[in-house]
Amino acid sequence: MFPTWIGITLIVFMIVRFAPGRPGSESFEAGYLSADGQAASLSYYQRKLGLDQPLYKQYFSWWRSLFSTEIVASEEHQTRTFEFTLGYSLTSRSSVVSELKRRLPITLLISTLSIILIYIIAIPTGLLMAVTRGRRFDIGSNTLLLALWSVPIVLVATLLIGYTTTGSLGVQWFPNNGLSSIGAERLPFFAWLADRAWHLILPVVCISLGGFAYLAKQTRASVLENLSMDYVRTAKAKGVSGINIIKHHVFRNSLLPLITIFATLLPFMLAGSVIVEKIFNIEGMGLFTFRAVMNRDYDVVQAMALIAGVLNSFGLLVADIAYAAADPRIKYR
């Protein structure tokens, strides 16, 4: 797990450092500095941010900068406090952790909601498709799923925003940006919740379409595989009815491989959140990353890569544990 994180941060570090364009350079692209002034400003920023150091030193100092150490001296003794900061943003001057405290819950809220939605809808669909294998419903929904999977998020978002929020059909059904209306915090709790849900519908729908198609297809494949197993034939032979075979034998067994898909869905959600949060103007992690990339905010970009890697491995871990919990045949020692 840890080597993976090192690898990710190393790759991102290399890209960021070898890419042209330096922090602070956008201030003189505007053209209100003389040539000397530009050079001076550049070298000032280089020295201030430690960019004139050799690359390996920069890399190690970045790892060190994830924790800021502070020596607090009091009358009795000196104490060293460690603060987990993940580096500092160049533009807002606040630590990445403090920004994340605000933004990570929003992104996680959207991702969790959509993952739950995906699982709730996709599993019955896939099951139904497998049961009606080769019939019209199966073929039709197979094609439909492939179609859903081929629609980019940006297209869905544009069409949804265009038709449901701009009032081009005469009614404005949904809000088109943000997570709450103005003054929502003064509303009573349930009204606030309804307002929040009203704002969340479009982003969640956009982000879940692709994952839904993917999971439904996997469910179908998994159920079909189980249906061809020997134990199903045995059950049939002893006279169990078709519904009971599905309900008691096949369903639980075919759910097992779907647990691991959770790990593949998570990075997909993170990538989607960049687009969705940008389009719907939601102040989550995706938009934060987007702005950091735009502003060449080195520390934030690297911290984000690290977080993406950590979340990925976390997803894998959760999937493994859940798998072991669900399947008594697997035991980790």
Next chain:
Amino acid sequence: MYNSIGKNPIALLKLIYQRNNFAAISLGILCVFSLLAIFAPFIANHRPYVLVRQNSIEFPLFNMLRLSDWILFIGFFLGLLTFWFCRSMQRKAKCSKRATLYIYLGAVLLTFTASLLITLDRPTLDTTDYYALSQSRDNWAIFAPLVHDPVTANIAERLKEPGWQGDLSTTNWLGTDGAGADVCTRLIHASRIALSIGLISTSIALLLGVCVGSVMGYFGAWIDTLGMRIIEIFMAIPRLFLLLLVMAFIPPQFSSYTIYAMMIVIGLTSWMNCARFVRAEFLKLRELDYICAAKAVGLPRRSIIFYHLLPNGITPVLVDASFSIAAAILLETSLSFLGFGIKPPDPSWGQMLAEAIDPSTGVFHWWLAFFPGVMIFLTVFSLNCIGDALRDVLDSRFGDAAR
């Protein structure tokens, strides 16, 4: 079945057609789109094929054709010709398989070079109003079906709704965009960029994936372990994030090279699935008797890898290729939508989609969302359908090959 498919693409196509009519339709759609892309300057162009002006004859359209256009046409016709030629020769068993392969490769390479060149040499801007010229007395001209230029802005005609406006050839069938350029023309020219990004980035990915995968699969042991770790690392980085990084860091004076950066980065970040499949195939194949025999005979390693293992282990790559082209086109669309990809005046589907909702007034121009959306959807959907059908035909399980 393996052998007949590995060596004969026609057999594969026939099999797909028999199994899945839907995939055949999508193959047709894709063919139409490729033809549109290849012959875009002949279909949508404001320069006439022939302009007769007081006793002098000009060929403005042919004069503007660039090197990449010519290579594309020549490659296309060469490919068609060799295809037909080899078919008839193979039937009479006069053409060796290797010669056929080389000719195919030549045509493919020509087409690739052309698609690489597509944005490098831009046509010179030509603002002459040929249509008005041809309307005057003594002059006449033969025009392309759509008399519009994809890049010339025309502020007087901005944001026109689609529909009929009197004149057959100058009507903006699908409306105009925010700069006043014809949407239909831009769509056709954008299909060139989208398809070339899909093709080139996928071929980079396949090349890399096959190389890495075969090395991992053939040698096994610690090389395999190391390779799997590297693959894990690459899979843990969100691709969009990496692309955003690279695209955002391209300085503005190199902005005309963004398309190459996009091809390379998409290629460098999507080889993992391919490598995994090839590795799995190689691990399976190298235990077989015929490889053992080849080793016992004393064949060199490259011969075993390239002539014995690779042709038999390449089939899953085909499936991966069509999904990977689709994914590359989707990525290009998203990037251009976010403003990092193809920059105007070069046309791109994603960038047209982004224009659909006016950020300042919030007005929704439905034709700017609907028609590019249809193009993106049809292309990606057809590619995915073909990939799906290929997977069914080859009938192997690829696990989560899907995305």
